[in-house]
Amino acid sequence: MTVLADESGWPLLPTERTWGPWRLTLTLTTTSAATWCYLIGESVGSYLGFIRGGLALTAGCMIGMLLVLLAAGPACARFGIDSIAATKPQFGSRGWTIPAALQAVSIIGWNSLLLIFFAKSAVQLCIALGILAPGAHGAALVPLLTLLACTIIFLALRSGASSLSRVSNILVAHVAVGLWMLYLLVSRRWPELVGAVPAAAHPDRLWNYTTGVELGIGSTLSWWPYIGAMIRMAPNPRAVVVPVLLGMGAPVPLLSLIGLAGALVLKSSDPAEWLRTVGGPTYAIISLGFVTAANFGTTTAGVYASAIGLRNFASLRERSWTTLLIVTLVPVALVGMLIPELFFEKFGSFLALIAVAFAPLCGIQIIDYFCLRRGKLDIRAIYTQAPGSPYEFWGGFNPAAVIALLAGCGVYVALLNPLSYASAAAYRYLTASLPALLAAALVYWLLSLAVRARGRGGYLQA
Amino acid sequence: MSDIAPELEERIARLEGDLRSAAGSDFDAVSWGWIVTLGVVLPAVLLLIGWWYPPGNY
Numbered sequence: 001m002t003v004l005a006d007e008s009g010w011p012l013l014p015t016e017r018t019w020g021p022w023r024l025t026l027t028l029t030t031t032s033a034a035t036w037c038y039l040i041g042e043s044v045g046s047y048l049g050f051i052r053g054g055l056a057l058t059a060g061c062m063i064g065m066l067l068v069l070l071a072a073g074p075a076c077a078r079f080g081i082d083s084i085a086a087t088k089p090q091f092g093s094r095g096w097t098i099p100a101a102l103q104a105v106s107i108i109g110w111n112s113l114l115l116i117f118f119a120k121s122a123v124q125l126c127i128a129l130g131i132l133a134p135g136a137h138g139a140a141l142v143p144l145l146t147l148l149a150c151t152i153i154f155l156a157l158r159s160g161a162s163s164l165s166r167v168s169n170i171l172v173a174h175v176a177v178g179l180w181m182l183y184l185l186v187s188r189r190w191p192e193l194v195g196a197v198p199a200a201a202h203p204d205r206l207w208n209y210t211t212g213v214e215l216g217i218g219s220t221l222s223w224w225p226y227i228g229a230m231i232r233m234a235p236n237p238r239a240v241v242v243p244v245l246l247g248m249g250a251p252v253p254l255l256s257l258i259g260l261a262g263a264l265v266l267k268s269s270d271p272a273e274w275l276r277t278v279g280g281p282t283y284a285i286i287s288l289g290f291v292t293a294a295n296f297g298t299t300t301a302g303v304y305a306s307a308i309g310l311r312n313f314a315s316l317r318e319r320s321w322t323t324l325l326i327v328t329l330v331p332v333a334l335v336g337m338l339i340p341e342l343f344f345e346k347f348g349s350f351l352a353l354i355a356v357a358f359a360p361l362c363g364i365q366i367i368d369y370f371c372l373r374r375g376k377l378d379i380r381a382i383y384t385q386a387p388g389s390p391y392e393f394w395g396g397f398n399p400a401a402v403i404a405l406l407a408g409c410g411v412y413v414a415l416l417n418p419l420s421y422a423s424a425a426a427y428r429y430l431t432a433s434l435p436a437l438l439a440a441a442l443v444y445w446l447l448s449l450a451v452r453a454r455g456r457g458g459y460l461q462a
Numbered sequence: 463m464s465d466i467a468p469e470l471e472e473r474i475a476r477l478e479g480d481l482r483s484a485a486g487s488d489f490d491a492v493s494w495g496w497i498v499t500l501g502v503v504l505p506a507v508l509l510l511i512g513w514w515y516p517p518g519n520y
Contacts, residue, residue, distance in 0.1 A: 010470055010473055010475055011473065011474070013473060013476060013477065013480075014480060018465055021510030049516065049518065049520035050514070051515075052512045052513075052516045052520060053507045053520075055509070055511055055516075056508075056512050058505075058508055059504075059505035059506075059508040059509045059512070060505075062504055062505045062508075063501065063505050065501065065504070066497065066500070066501025067503075069497070069501070073489075074488050074489065077499040078481075078488060079477070079481075196520075197520060198520055201520055205519050208520070209512070209513060213509070237488050237489050237493065238489060238490050238492070238493045239491045241489065241496045241497055242496055242500075243503060245496065245500040246500065247498070249500070292497075375488050377511070379474055379477055379478060379481070380466070380474050381480070383466055383470060383474065384464050384465055385465060404509075407481060413516070445472050
């Protein structure tokens with residue numbers, strides 16, 4: 001029954017939720033530590049120096065992780081459900097497809113990036129080891145290596161959550177390697193590091209600082225799609241707080257310091273490139289090995305979370321776990337095989353647009369769980385689409401959630417254009433994510449009073 | 463007629479029994495202490511230090 005449950009979207013029984021704090025922390029840490037940290041650090045390094053940038057980024061990451069924990073944590077960890085199932089009380093028995101679409105697009109995007117990174121790093125590693133000739137053309141190899149990575153992940157996840165935990169136990173060592181790389185750069189180039197001027201710093205010091213915080217918040221808000229599938233393996237909400245905040249929130253800024261430092265001093269966030277400068281080819285090989293391992297662990301977790309989320313679709317509920325994995329991996333493989341360079345170039349824009357939605361989504365969940373429902377969810381209603389069920393709302397959709405989500409997205413974009421980073425005056429004081437979250441929460445709360453007055457949404461039964 | 467599969471129905475029934483007996487099993491006081499410390503106090507302290515302490519504009 002354990003194997004079936006953790007490969008399904010069904011709520012887990014207490015006897016099936018066997019991950020203690022250390023096991024959960026290991027898995028979350030392995031998931032969060034990936035080469036996207038370099039990109040995050042590089043982005044912050046465009047606006048802020050090493051110390052101030054590191055502090056702003058860390059603060060932002062912890063705030064973002066707090067919001068994700070409050071949004072998905074109580075429902076997922078208390079009822080043993082994944083992030084998508086946890087949105088049914090807010091979005092409705094059919095409206096949950098909206099967060100599901102956001103989850104799918106987000107995870108496909110992240111997974112594609114990570115596997116393209118993996119493939120590119122594997123090519124460089126083979127060149128550094130002498131397996132491939134210097135200057136070997138990656139255009140042919142990257143698609144093949146992406147396909148190979150998808151195959152390995154497929155085989156690794158055949159056993160469900162237990163295999164995710166086993167992968168994490170092995171790959172968590174790469175986090176130590178990442179910290180070692182950071183130590184190397186900081187210890188050998190400290191004077192340059194603290195004196196470096198960010199390449200694209202705004203004349204407004206506060207704007208730069210707020211942007212560092214915003215980048216941190218946005219980075220950890222991206223964990224919302226991943227988190228439910230993992231924390232539901234823990235026995236209760238109390239057991240997930242520290243693992244989530246420290247296991248998932250802290251590694252991101254720590255490892256992002258690698259990209260931040262590299263971008264400031266060596267004008268490159270890619271440690272494989274600057275480690276060759278700092279420590280020679282041996283260090284570069286170690287770094288490439290780290291990158292390869294880091295992305296593997298994170299992609300494995302993302303594929304698992306995606307597959308669990310797909311179980312909420314009626315057409316996929318009874319399909320085999322193998323089918324779910326294939327459905328999840330095929331889009332990632334296609335991107336990596338057909339358009340890797342194009343995707344790499346446009347990825348920043350793609351993700352910026354995705355991130356706009358997760359702050360409002362968290363706001364809706366937080367206000368719904370803590371204020372409107374006061375922690376009372378109908379576990380049966382989450383799994384039925386029968387007419388008259390508490391979460392049917394109107395035709396399976398809760399207009400309050402949809403309107404609130406749109407309102408939050410609108411507030412975000414009004415404050416900060418995620419593509420151009422043009423901003424409104426208020427942004428420098430408020431960020432964009434926090435007002436978007438508050439706006440969505442407020443709109444949702446107000447409209448839900450009307451929803452509740454009409455007897456919809458299961459509020460009266462709570 | 464329920465659209466829930468029998469195995470899922472059985473699972474939900476067991477969970478509902480567990481949840482009734484474990485009312486109020488959300489975050490406890492210790493959990494909220496960690497949440498406030500790591501999610502509110504720590505970021506606030508870091509932001510203050512980051513704004514005032516490092517010399518220079520960047």
